[in-house]
Amino acid sequence: MIEIILGFLLDLIVGDPQNPIHPIRIIGSLCKTVEKFFRSILKRYLKVAGLLTWILVVFIVFIFNYLLLKVTYRINPSVTMILGSVMIYFCISTKALKIEGLKVVKYVIKDDIEGARKQLSYIVGRDTKNLDKESILKAVVETVAENMSDGVIAPLFYAGIGGAPLAFLYKAVNTMDSMFGYKNDKYIEFGYFPAKLDDVFNYIPARLSGYFIVVVSFILGLDYKNSFKIYKRDKNNHSSPNSAHPEAAVAGALNVQLGGPSYYFGKLVEKQTIGDDREKIDINKVNNTNNILYCSAVLGCIMALIINWSINVIF
Numbered sequence: 001m002i003e004i005i006l007g008f009l010l011d012l013i014v015g016d017p018q019n020p021i022h023p024i025r026i027i028g029s030l031c032k033t034v035e036k037f038f039r040s041i042l043k044r045y046l047k048v049a050g051l052l053t054w055i056l057v058v059f060i061v062f063i064f065n066y067l068l069l070k071v072t073y074r075i076n077p078s079v080t081m082i083l084g085s086v087m088i089y090f091c092i093s094t095k096a097l098k099i100e101g102l103k104v105v106k107y108v109i110k111d112d113i114e115g116a117r118k119q120l121s122y123i124v125g126r127d128t129k130n131l132d133k134e135s136i137l138k139a140v141v142e143t144v145a146e147n148m149s150d151g152v153i154a155p156l157f158y159a160g161i162g163g164a165p166l167a168f169l170y171k172a173v174n175t176m177d178s179m180f181g182y183k184n185d186k187y188i189e190f191g192y193f194p195a196k197l198d199d200v201f202n203y204i205p206a207r208l209s210g211y212f213i214v215v216v217s218f219i220l221g222l223d224y225k226n227s228f229k230i231y232k233r234d235k236n237n238h239s240s241p242n243s244a245h246p247e248a249a250v251a252g253a254l255n256v257q258l259g260g261p262s263y264y265f266g267k268l269v270e271k272q273t274i275g276d277d278r279e280k281i282d283i284n285k286v287n288n289t290n291n292i293l294y295c296s297a298v299l300g301c302i303m304a305l306i307i308n309w310s311i312n313v314i315f
Helices: 003-014 023-041 046-075 077-091 096-108 112-123 133-180 191-220 225-235 243-252 282-315
Strands: 260-266 265-268
Touching: 003 077, 003 096, 003 133, 003 282, 023 046, 023 077, 023 133, 046 133, 046 191, 077 133, 096 112, 096 133, 096 282, 112 133, 133 191, 133 243, 133 282, 191 225, 191 243, 191 282, 225 243, 225 260, 243 282
Parallel strands: none
Antiparallel strands: 260 265
C-alpha cells in the first residue's frame, strides 16, 4: 500500500521523465524484437505470431519485475519498497496527460494555430493540419478523457491487485496494443490478439473510470447529472468497447460534444458523436477536463489501496 501511495505521489509531483531508458520504451524495444522473431518464423500465420509475441512479452515483463523485487527484498526490504514505488510511478501518466495537453493550449493562447496543430500531432493519430481552434481544443479534451482509463485508472487498478509487477504487465499489454493494434495491411492479422486482449484488460478499468468521472463531476460542481446521463447513453459510441466510457462521462460533465468524423492519413473516417453540442469547447473546458483527471486519479488511488488491503486481509 505504501508503494502505491508513493508511486502515485511521485507521478503527481514529478511527472513522466523523458529519457531513452524509460521502462516503457524498453518494453517497446522488447516488443519490436519479439515481433521480428515470430514474424520471421511464422510468416503465413501472423495471428499466431501476434499471439505468441503477446504471451512472451507479457511473461518476460512480469517475471523480470517480480524476480527483481524478490531479489531486492532478500537484500533489504526498504530497497524493495522504494523500487516498487518507482516502478508504479513509471506506470502512471496523470501529470504527463495534463502537461501534453497544456503544451497545445499554450500555442492556442498565443493564437499560433500552426504551432498548436503541430504540437497536437504529437499526441493524436488524426490529421491536424486543417483543424481550427475549437477542433484543436476538442482533440485535447478527447485525448485526456480517453487516456484517463489506460493511463491512470487501469495501472492503479492492477497495482492494487498485484503491485508493481502486475502494473508493468498491464503496461506491456497496453504498449502492444499501441504498437500492433492498427487495422492496416501490416497489423490487421498480427495485431488481432494484442488488440483484443488489451480490450479484455481495460474492460473493468474503463467502466470504473466512467463512474469515477460522474462522482468527480459532482465534487467539482460540474453537471454530474448530465455526466451520468450521457455516460449511460453514449458509452458504446466508439469502435473500441472501452474508449467511449471516460469520454462520454467527460462530455456530459462539460456539456460538450466529442467524437464525430475525423481525417486519418488524408482519409475521412466516420465516427459516432459522444455527448450533446450544448456549449462551446474553449480553454476553460480543457482546464475542467484536467481537474476531472486529477480528481479521478485520486479516486483511482483510493480504489487501488482498498483492493490491495482487501487482498491482504483475505489471503
